[in-house]
Amino acid sequence: MDGSLHLRDLTRLYGKVRALDGLSLDIPQGSFVTLLGPSGCGKSTTLSILAGLDRPDGGTVHMGDQDITRTPPNERRMAMVFQNYALYPHMDAFDNIAFSLRLAKRPRTEVESRVRAVAEMLDIGHLLRRKPGQLSGGQQQRVALGRALVKQPLVFLLDEPFSNLDAALRARMRTEVKHLHLRLGTTSVFVTHDQEEALSLSDHIAVMRDGRLIQFGSQSEIYRRPRDTYVATFVGKPRMSLTEGALDVAGEAVAFVAEGIQLPLGTTAGLRLAAPPPPRVTLGVRAEDLVVRTEAAGEGTVPAVVRLTEPIGSDTFLELGIGAATFVARVPPDLDVALGQTVGVRIAPGRAHLFDTPSGQRLEQLADG
Numbered sequence: 001m002d003g004s005l006h007l008r009d010l011t012r013l014y015g016k017v018r019a020l021d022g023l024s025l026d027i028p029q030g031s032f033v034t035l036l037g038p039s040g041c042g043k044s045t046t047l048s049i050l051a052g053l054d055r056p057d058g059g060t061v062h063m064g065d066q067d068i069t070r071t072p073p074n075e076r077r078m079a080m081v082f083q084n085y086a087l088y089p090h091m092d093a094f095d096n097i098a099f100s101l102r103l104a105k106r107p108r109t110e111v112e113s114r115v116r117a118v119a120e121m122l123d124i125g126h127l128l129r130r131k132p133g134q135l136s137g138g139q140q141q142r143v144a145l146g147r148a149l150v151k152q153p154l155v156f157l158l159d160e161p162f163s164n165l166d167a168a169l170r171a172r173m174r175t176e177v178k179h180l181h182l183r184l185g186t187t188s189v190f191v192t193h194d195q196e197e198a199l200s201l202s203d204h205i206a207v208m209r210d211g212r213l214i215q216f217g218s219q220s221e222i223y224r225r226p227r228d229t230y231v232a233t234f235v236g237k238p239r240m241s242l243t244e245g246a247l248d249v250a251g252e253a254v255a256f257v258a259e260g261i262q263l264p265l266g267t268t269a270g271l272r273l274a275a276p277p278p279p280r281v282t283l284g285v286r287a288e289d290l291v292v293r294t295e296a297a298g299e300g301t302v303p304a305v306v307r308l309t310e311p312i313g314s315d316t317f318l319e320l321g322i323g324a325a326t327f328v329a330r331v332p333p334d335l336d337v338a339l340g341q342t343v344g345v346r347i348a349p350g351r352a353h354l355f356d357t358p359s360g361q362r363l364e365q366l367a368d369g
């Protein structure tokens with residue numbers, strides 16, 4: 001049996017709350033997929049249904065070509081890692097990791113060697129005789145990962161496993177999980193509300209909202225071609241700048257117009273714009289796609305006033321007023337700009353995002369130039 005997962009029209013009701021509302025998703029064998037969305041959008045419910053800890057009110061789950069919607073959790077060949085570790089407090093790390101193997105009545109020598117191998121992989125070989133209370137949060141989470149790894153499952157399910165760890169440790173565990181996935185190639189479904197974590201870890205990201213799938217795609221598809229303003233602003237830091245206005249199409253040339261703004265975007269062909277564009281359009285620009293020149297006026301640039309500078313070391317973010325709108329631009333830390341200064345900006349070719357304002361839906365256009 002392969003470890004691909006196929007979710008079809010899943011619904012889950014808790015009283016009047018629709019935790020899942022027709023969720024469909026295909027997770028390829030061996031992929032690392034993140035379910036991303038704000039708290040309450042149904043991520044944990046989805047994972048519990050995948051694990052068999054919860055049943056959907058409607059819809060099905062297949063693993064490979066087998067319907068597992070009603071298969072008990074222990075027959076699913078999946079292993080789950082939780083945010084709160086869920087270790088047995090009275091058992092030491094070794095016994096916690098060995099638990100499922102002993103339950104399956106594996107021979108003592110096999111239990112010993114498999115626990116040791118996993119502990120080695122996670123660098124916790126020297127901690128195996130400690131109980132959870134004698135381990136740090138990061139070490140406990142390693143034990144919890146070990147307990148999942150030792151089962152050699154077809155699928156890993158990870159529900160915000162690092163959110164109780166501090167930022168530095170979280171980043172390190174993220175890197176390690178990525179290495180583990182490269183090494184083992186086991187299908188993994190990872191839940192997080194942290195868009196940065198999702199971008200850094202996943203082959204594929206499923207962006208969810210209100211129990212539904214909004215967009216499923218590669219890290220770069222989600223980032224470069226967000227389907228709507230919800231995905232556009234949820235993914236990416238700093239948040240994508242959005243401004244409402246209209247498109248002015250003169251022959252081939254397209255410009256974005258709003259109060260005090262006349263911003264050239266390129267040609268209809270270059271933008272792959274369906275003609276005619278809708279009357280009200282929202283322009284979206286990521287901070288790294290605004291090109292800033294310290295000269296106020298120049299070929300193809302528009303004037304912008306520097307309202308705030310935010311240095312973060314590797315880069316500086318500028319809050320820029322263009323007409324009545326505000327944009328955030330990323331510039332090199334050594335760019336010499338002062339508050340109140342007028343600079344010249346343009347959008348990098350092909351990097352404008354255009355959305356229909358009332359619906360928030362992306363216009364048919366390519367944003368990767």
Ligand SMILES: Nc1ncnc2c1ncn2[C@@H]1O[C@H](COP(=O)(O)OP(=O)(O)O)[C@@H](O)[C@H]1O
Pocket residue numbers: 014017018019037038039040041042043044045046
């Ligand atoms: N056992 C439950 N009883 C009642 N409501 C629940 C239960 N589990 C989840 N919910 C509700 O279902 C929705 C989705 O929850 P959840 O899947 O935990 O979201 P997420 O993991 O994305 O934060 C939320 O509105 C939550 O309050």
Ligand SMILES: [Mg+2]
Pocket residue numbers: 043044045
């Ligand atoms: Mg959750």
